[in-house]
Amino acid sequence: MDAKIACRDVWKLYGKDPEGFLAAHNGDPPDDAIAGDGYIPAVRHASLEVFPGEILVIMGLSGSGKSTLVRCLSRLIEPTAGEVLFDGQDLLKMPAKELIEIRRHKMGMVFQHFALLPHRTVLQNVAFPLEVQGIDRGTREKRALDVIELVGLKGRDGYYPRELSGGQQQRVGIARSLAVEPDVWFLDEPFSALDPLIRREMQDEFLRLQTMLQKTIAFITHDFDEAIRLADRIAIMNEGRIVQIGSPEELVTRPANDYVANFTRDVAREKLLTVASVMEASTDGETLSDTTVRPTDKVADVARLIIDSERPLRVADDTGRTIGAVSRAHVLDVLFSVEADAHG
């Protein structure tokens, strides 16, 4: 499958003459040269792909370059070097006019602090991207009302942003970004400014919308719990580099380095790991229990069964074929022995 949006070897350096500096080092300057010449690296050597319908979460602490990277993907920030491919076309080589067209029809973005226009009502805010395209008022307002209903703000269309709560304001931000029915959806820490309870509610809302809409999503967060809740895959960034890209499960079971391992340490692993990732593939010689679990089951959901059974449980795929076994010891490993997994 071709990536919907991808970037290759993207660099963003701040300093006197970043292009010249990169060229002088053949596009890959060592760290001490960057620091020595007074350049600040926001993004280094970043490559990633987002496939159609996928949620890629870009995760990192503040200053890790995740916001800069996502802005490079939408060309809100001009990368110093690299390629950004949108449907196979290089965004960075695109003339301004075409870029505006792509933004008007194919991209939507949600911002951390909502970025609503304070002088416009909810309706006018949501209709704004349609308005700048020159769509007539009747059509755009009808479309905007549909999206407002979709995000659960029906009846609030005449309100001004300051008359709404934070969660409601972000619903407006989401509605605005969806108004043009974009293919690609960028969300820059959309729930970070909200209370924990509201954040949870908005995450559910987001997942609900995504099940309906199947957008291609780049979602930024600094919250690892949020990342594993929402992500199909996670890209972890540190000091401008992408340290590791993988499914939440991969990150937990096979962290690329200590930095990643640090994030994954406190994760409720039993909720994340599937039976497939902890089972033993060879079943030779063992007498298995009659009870069967599937490889896609989360460990947390079947833990009781496994622990209550004297013998290891049989793991069977959809066709009923035995593909492995899972024992009490495995479950206890998941629940308690972090180190064992980290080195597995």
Next chain:
Amino acid sequence: MADAAVLGGAVPVRRWVAGSGQSGLRVAVLLLAPFVFVLAVSPWLPDWLRMVPKDWSAPFVGWINAVVEVLRREEIFGLLTFRDITRAIADLIDYPLDFVEAILVAGFSDSVPGLPWIAVTGLAIVLGWYLQGRQLGIVAGICFAYMAIFGKWELSMVTLSVVLVAAPIAGAIGVALGVLAYKRRWFETLLWPILNVMQALPHFSYMIPVAIFIGIGHKAGTIATIIFAFPVMARLTILGLKGVSPEVREAGIMAGCTKRQMLWKVELPAARPTLMVGVNQIIMLCLAMVVLASFVGAKGLGHDLLNRLRSLWIGQALEIGVVIVFMAIILDRLSQAWAEKEPEHAREGPFHVRHPFATAGIAVVVISYVLAAFIPALQLWPKSLSVTTAPMWDAMIDAIVVHAFDYLELIKDTLLVHVLIPMRDLYLLLPWSALLVFAVTLGWYYGGWQVAVIQALFALYLAFAGFWERTLITAYMVSFAVIVCVIIGSIVGVWAAAGPRRTKVVELILDTFQTFPSFIYLIPAIMLFNVNDFAAIMAIVIYATIPTTRLTIFGLRTVPHDIVEAAIASGCTPRQVLWKVRMPLAFPAIMLGINQTIMYALFMVVIAAFIGTTDLGQEIFRSKAENDAGKSLVVGLCVAFMGLMADQLINAWARERKKVLGLE
């Protein structure tokens, strides 16, 4: 140190200073040493390094007048002179001016009268109610009714019409320049220093060039007002646009805005709060200027006030002063309420439900016209029914003079003889080279060599513009007044910052006082002390104390709570909390207040020349009488540069101080 590059050679010196426990003393010694040295050796210096020789002045005045002459006489493309063009443009201003005046009071013809006074008053009530609430509506109603009942209706409406015409034009010019500066970097670098100088130029410096290119009269006053008021809007537009949150801008880009859509649909609306601060300021500046513009023939309240003051009819002058004050208060409150008004979702229903205030406004106008057709007193308040307060004011002043004359004279004479005159003589003795060295030292220490060079250029200009002695006299009056202002301001500020109730009361008083046009402050000074240096200083003090007080309160009240709590928890007495914690942290803010106080004082000192001083202001007045545009500009720049020197030094100092305290 982040700006080591800027400070350059000053850095090692600063390290040396910082390395000592008593750094305050060392700094003082270091900064004063060069000045004292020049002072000490001055008896051996050649004369020209002490006093500027009379025949050495740079012929700035002549140059400017030569340019003016060319612009007046020479024809461009053999068709029109520059003056013809400016006059033609100025004539355009007559249309909106006549139109607004006709609506407000004059009427379009005998058969189509202007708005009856009850209509204007009613509209003011509706507007106040709409913008903020019933209370403001009532205040607006009282202010306007006062103008009518006390017989100042026509004068007030003429003044108001100038404000209503000048403010939007000045605002539009300001926004346009601001947008251009925001879009084009080179234009900003060009515009910013010009704005700085324009905002530091005293009111009168604008008037003579305007008088020369446009002539004397009502529209010249209006043009001077526009020119005086637009810089603040340009500045706030730039600040507002730069302050738009990057996310909002990105949201605009992601929606696919073109550059033009970005500006009009995203950036300008998002900058609204800052722009509205500009609207309020521009309205107040217009009012202040239109009162003063009576000097070049603007009609209205200022014109009558000027005449009364010239004839020393203090009671009548006070009466007009009160009307101006009312006008200032209501314009300020209304424009602030407008700035603070947040949009609200509209109710559903027919027109009068969706737009209740528009409906009320229309009703007021219709009903007023109908009533006024039958009752003429509602069209224009009859002279015979007008109340005058002048005799009351006169009686009050008489009483003060009779009972307090001796004391006032005593205070005045003591100060004049023992403080003011010796201080002036001392200033006049100071060699210009010593002052130059002093300014350069301060500039170098706090801002690096660039600031030092600018300080030197300003100081050289002051020395060789041909008005050195007047500059010193101005400096003496301003510095004395500023010292008094700082003493009063910081005491009142400390007192007011001690509790939220006090703060509220004092801030209300300050807000109100600040809205008054500066001209007003001459009235009590003349009333009590007649015409002399002392009265001038008193007028300056009343006017210029405001910013120091305001920023002292602000500085003290914005000290972070946890720091104060930490101090209390460490066992500080309230006095120790104030002196050891709050004052040091508030000091940068207080210094910025003093900076503004200096600016205010310089503005006022020029206006105060009206009551007879011998400083630069007097020269500006003289140049006005002689229609000498060159001189008025050169002298105006003297005042402006004095202000800018202080401004630059204090700002450089405050920036560093804030950085040290982590208050940025």
